[in-house]
Amino acid sequence: MTETLLSYEDVLARFDPALGLEVHVELNTATKMFCGCPTTFGAEPNTQVCPTCLGLPGSMPVVNAKAVESAIRIGLALNCEIAEWCRFARKNYFYPDMPKNFQTSQYDEPIAFNGYMDVEVDGETYRVGIERAHMEEDTGKSTHIGTTGRIHGADYSLVDYNRAGIPLIEIVTKPVLGTGAKAPEVARAYVAQLRDLLLGLGVSDVRMEQGSLRCDVNLSLAPKSSVEPVERRPEPVEGTTLGIRTETKNVNSLRSVERATRYEMQRHAAVLSEGGKVLQETRHWHEDTGVTTSGREKSDAEDYRYFPEPDLVPVAPSREWVEQLRTELPEPPHARRARLQTEWGFSDLEMRDTVGAGALGLVEETIAAGTAPQAARKWWLGELARRANESETELAALGVTPADVARVQALVDEGTLNDKLARQVFDGLLAGEGTPDEIVAARGLAIVSDEGALGTAVDHAIAANPDVADKIRDGKVAAAGALIGAVMKEMQGQADANRVRELILERLT
Structure with missing residues (x-):
């Protein structure tokens, strides 16, 4: 079904956008977050798994110390506070690519929180507040076989658990307000700068096309001037000035981050202008058509039944270690x-x-x-x-x-x-x-350096263009351009234009 869109100019005249960006970063550790399985990209399906990352009975997880270090480095680079004590939680939901039927993540006690990053768009600086950067594990990869490429309408699905358990850092922004017409560009600039920062830290290869950096774009609209310019707000729910948000999942290119933001602004505005209500849901971005489609109604935190992970001890990085890592950060x-x-x-x-x-x-x-x-x-x-x-x-x-x-x-x-x-x-x-x-x-692209061949081509051009040759003889050297073009055409572009010019002038002046 084709969605109704409002023109972008009408969106800006009537509504204020609020952005929220969630970026998932696969760390480049040698082994997974809670086990010793390798993390090599592109291995044969289901060859990099073990009882722990498959969630088999009796298996016990152990935290990857390098992943913790990377998380701290990311937090420091984003001007975050680093927790003195934090722990993991179980995020419970069923999906075929979750072999344990829960994801080991962090909930109310992230390792890094309350930071910011400044980004520049067209000479203006926008401060993007960072709510949190927390550690978790990636899921497996589902491939839906059929005409749609998605689970709905698929003939069957295949699951590769090689990715299950790879260390992830999820970086969540606070609501980004005041961007107006530049909201799509600010979203793109933030992800681009974050990618550069992570690459500079050496914690990830940040290859969006391979899924090692993925972005979820949250977007809501409120009536013009109803969004107060405060730095931090609660989750937007019905009745608040931020409006109802949607979350476009797994956008995997900078260009698509910008396009998805613009599309959702236009779609939200059309719904609201017709007196409708935006549904709080996840959306799927379609790169080929440039549209989003409905995924599932968005779950709230209580729906995941978070509780502390009983098989992992808390993480308590010493202040000395944190400060040592701070001194080793690359240039901002x-x-x-x-x-x-x-x-x-x-x-x-x-x-x-x-x-x-x-x-x-x-x-x-x-x-x-x-x-x-x-x-x-x-x-x-x-x-x-x-x-x-x-x-x-x-x-x-x-x-x-x-x-x-x-x-x-x-x-x-x-x-x-x-x-x-x-x-x-x-x-x-x-x-x-x-x-x-x-x-x-x-x-056979190399420039022809044979003086004999070049001279012959020059002579042909002079003979074929006597009027131009006379102009050059009369001192109008600029006319040589026409003869140079004729020589380059005869030589199929494989001549040094400067040398051709020299030869023409040698003959005619």
């Missing part, structure tokens, strides 16, 4: 951006566009591989950003690495390629044809 995101902008000589607009495109880390790695800053930026924000937009893919998921871009630019710098030929190398990289050097060799 805002300080890193300012330093890199100075080092690279980027303007404010250039840096803002680089960050907004999610290309900061990619550009940094390309520069570290030997490429000049402006050249690295040119490829990532020009050619590759265009390819990503066309394929509706994140830059980092294109399949082109910073090392690839650095090598392509090196071939340009040494005169083997020009920019036009370099774009054909990127075609080959995206098609999986090998390394840049292999693609150049296989496609």
Whole structure:
């Protein structure tokens, strides 16, 4: 069924949005949260399991110390308070990918709480309050076989428990107010900056396309100016100024975070404008169609029957350990951006566009591989950003690495390629044809350096364009551009335009 949407302009004229973002981060520990099973991505289904992560009788969990350390580091980087004492709880619900029929998580005693992160959108800074960052375990992975790809309408389902028990940190924001028209962009910028921060901490590979970072987008609307500008509010329920929220689950790209937020704003507004009531529920995001569909009515905390996990001792990190970890934190995101902008000589607009495109880390790695800053930026924000937009893919998921871009630019710098030929190398990289050097060799893309061949092409161009040649002889050197174009066409782009120009002028001046 097609949902009715209100125009975005009408949404902004009548309602104030409130955002809430829940980001689930798979940690890159060698073993799972409560057992010794490996966490390697892509292993054969159900080969990385044991009695503990399968919840078999008599098995006993043990907390992964590295996961606790990662949780503390994340909390500190988000300006959170770190609990002196916390414990795990059982979150009870049935679903086939939960082999124990409960998830070991943290409820009212998270390891990190009451933090914030500042994000910038179009020159404005928005403070995103962090409610909590708590430890838990991931679930297994269900694959629903059928035409819909979802459990409803599936012919049957397969479950892989390799992921069950992998350490997760769930980072939950406080309601984010005052974003107005920028709400979708703020949501995207927050997740992008959080991804960069986590990557810098070295606690996760944050690959959204593989599910190691997943975002749930909570959204509610209230009548214009009825949302008070306070930093913290209770969960939105019917009758409060925040309105009724929906939770769009497992959004797995930065682009989709922005699109899902905008779509839900328009959908909520249409329901409210027609006198309807927004249902508090989970929603599914459909990347192909750009819409959300209803999942299930949202459960409240009491529905999960939380109670303290009896098989695990509390976690009580010493203050000395916490302070030691604080001293080892990497550079904060805002300080890193300012330093890199100075080092690279980027303007404010250039840096803002680089960050907004999610290309900061990619550009940094390309520069570290030997490429000049402006050249690295040119490829990532020009050619590759265009390819990503066309394929509706994140830059980092294109399949082109910073090392690839650095090598392509090196071939340009040494005169083997020009920019036009370099774009054909990127075609080959995206098609999986090998390394840049292999693609150049296989496609025969190298610039022709044979002076005889270039001279012949120049002579042909002069002979075919006598009027242009006369203009150059009369001192109108700018007219050489037409002859250069003719030579490049004859050479199929495989000529050095500067050398061609020199040869033309040698003959005609």
